[in-house]
Amino acid sequence: MPLFMDIHRVDGPVGMKDVAQAHQADLATQGAYDVNYLKYWVDESQGKIFCLVDAPDAETAATVHREAHGLVADEIYRVDEGA
Structure with missing residues (x-):
């Protein structure tokens, strides 16, 4: 399954x-x-906040965030694991 890194930007600390x-x-x-x-x-x-997630696709990863706590990432990138 693909890996994704998402980025959340929160106003303030x-x-x-x-x-x-x-x-x-x-x-x-x-x-x-x-x-x-x-x-x-x-x-x-x-x-x-940066999250590393193994998911079928970026939208499904975002769905989990949305359902779990409502804090959907501002950006989601597919990443490949390096050696």
Whole structure:
């Protein structure tokens, strides 16, 4: 299945605790869509969140975010795993 990296831009700082809760909501929702949210990174001061997800396509990955917590990514890129 393809890998995708999504980027969320939040106005103002973002807290690790809030992102962790959103990630848990993704994990609870993803099974119904054959999606696997693998990892996330946060730039608290810049208000950016990056999520790595294994999904059939970008729209399905976005559907999980939308259903889990409503925080849909601003951008989603297909990425290839390097050596």
